[in-house]
Amino acid sequence: MLAVESGSKPFRSVWQRQIAAAEEANDPGAFTAFIGYEWTSLIQGGNMHRVVIYRDGGGKASMVDPFTTEPPAGSINPRDLWTWMANYEDLTRGDVLALAHNGNLSNGIMFPEDAQYDGTALDEDYVRTRALWEPMYEATQIKGDGEAHPFLSPNDEFADYETWDKGNLNMSELKTDDMLAGEYAREALKTGLKLEARLGTNPYKFGMVGSTDSHTSLATAQEDNFFGKHSGTEPSPGRPGHVVGQFGDVVILGWEQAASGLAAVWAAENTREAIFDAMERKEVYATTGSRIGVRFFGGWGYTDEDLTSRSPAFAGYGKGVPMGGDLPAAPESAAAPTFMVFALKDPIGGNLDRIQIVKGWMTADGATEEKVYDVAWGGDRVPGEDGKLPPVGSTVDVARASWTNTIGAAELGTVWTDPDFDPAERAFYYARVIEIPTPRWTAYDAFRMGSEVPEESPMETQERAYTSPIWYTPKG
Structure with missing residues (x-):
């Protein structure tokens, strides 16, 4: 993606070159190259970046210059970006969306609950507009994982994964605990339930994807092929201990980079149109670099026979909705929703440890809660008295940067019914699939x-x- 920075006056000619490069690379059915750019809003060091992705080809994309943060025509306010997107579609009859990333470096302003960064109160226009233009969120990438944080989810033993929580993007302001709720995907999903109850629309009803956010033009998110953020952090003997950023007393070392992530899309074909449409309907998922395959469906009557048919997607679509969807109205006979989830290991990666379903909901008094359920796992482990599943163990040989797939499972799946369902409570559910331990990129180095x-x-x-x-949304 082209990063359009404030002050880049000749960006018109650069934009035309980027369009031409995407058009040349795009080969429908074989290789899809989207036209897009990065809107690099930075608010007192707080990251508010969005990637703008076009469904369109060069004919439409070249009709309107990208929106930048440079005054007087540009702006650092996301509301102004959404206005530009609406104007682009009105003029060209094209289609664009925006993808926010690195909320963990926003110092609490990525997912506001009451007011945006400038003190403007959230209103019906804000929630409707954000929901319209931002159907996805980049939940994992090189500058840290953004799904969950241990401070926000203390009962989740897997929440502290590749955590970056030192400060904002340029480290001009250090992190405090009160900022975290406005930064992480799971908490934003919970906040969205409250905003929907208050303002009528859930602005954080997003699908989750991953991306590298590297500046190397290389798709190197795997641990054994990690090329870092840019040419200065490519593989070298001293890379893990190198200082890659220093802001006052705050130092970021090379080993803190995360080899992440990938965006997976369930699309009917490998074309701009089909992939973009799948992104708009949120039928997407994120991985931290491994090529795990996951299907996740929700409905009111899935059975084990649906799962073991070896073609679960037919029943998945026929009896419910895929990931990114809204549960249909419950039949009179249904007491609780059922979810069908199926996962396959990366063909050359680690076996699967477990599948979890993460639930968030809003209680009658307006508070939000969350719970993580282990629903399928490899081996003959049994949950303990505390309900927790024992660790899968580890076969990693750090000295040789190797492991064996003698634990875990190559595939996992189940049909799960929510045992704590309350039809009066707004809720969301997503699946988290976790591999067995494997060597990190630092071990390979x-x-x-x-x-x-x-x-x-x-x-x-x-x-x-x-x-x-x-x-899930209650009736009425």
Whole structure:
């Protein structure tokens, strides 16, 4: 993607070159290249970046210059970006969407609950407009994972994954705990339930994807092929201990980069139109770099026979909705929704540890809650008295940057019914698929190049996938 920065006056000619490059690379049915750019809003160091993605070809995309943050025509306010997007569609009859990322570097302003960064109260126009233009969120990438945070989800033993919580994008303001609720995907999904009850629309009804956010033009999100943020952080013997950013007393070292992530889309064909349409309907999921395959459906009557047919998607669509959808109205005979989830390991990656379903809901008094359910897992483990599933173990040989798939499972699936369902409560559900431990990129650097890795650096990782949620809204 082209990053259009404030002050880049000749961007018109650059934009035309980017369009031409995307058009040349696009090969419908074989390789899809989208036209797009990055709107790089930075509010007192708080990241508010959006990637603008076009469904259209160059004929329409070239009719309107990209919207930048440069005054007087540009703006750092997302509302103004959404206005520009509406104007683009009105003029060209084209189609665009925006993808926000790195809320973990926004210092609390990515997902406001009461007022946006400038003090303007959230109103019906804000929630409707954001829901219209931002159907997805980039929940994992090189500058940290953004699904959950251990402070917000203390009962989730998998919440502290590749956590970046030092400060804003340029580290001009350090992080405080009160900022975290406005930064992470799961908390935003919960906040969205409250805003929908208050203002009529859920602005955070987004699907989840991953991306690298690297500046290398390389798709290198795998741990054993990680090329870093840019050319200065490509593989080298000293990379794990290199200072990649220093802002006052705050230092970011090379090992803190995350080899993440990938965006997966369930589309009918490999074309701009089909993939874009799937993104708009949120039939997408994120991985942290591993090529895990996941299907997730919600309805009111899935059975084990639907799952074991080996073609679960037929029943999935026929009896309910896929990831990103809203549960249909419940039949009179249904007491609780059922969810069908099925996952396959990366063909050359680690086996699967478990599948979890994450539920968030709003109680009668307006508070929000969450719970993580282990619904399928590899091996003969049994949950303990506390309801927690024991760890899968580890076969990682750090010294050799290797592991064996002698634990876990190559595929997992189940049909699960919510045991705590209350038909009066708004709720969302999404699946999280977790692999067995495998070597982290730092272990590969140490093995291949003899890199000295700081003691605090992890050497193992548990790759994962996050599906888009499925939402439930009470009648009336």
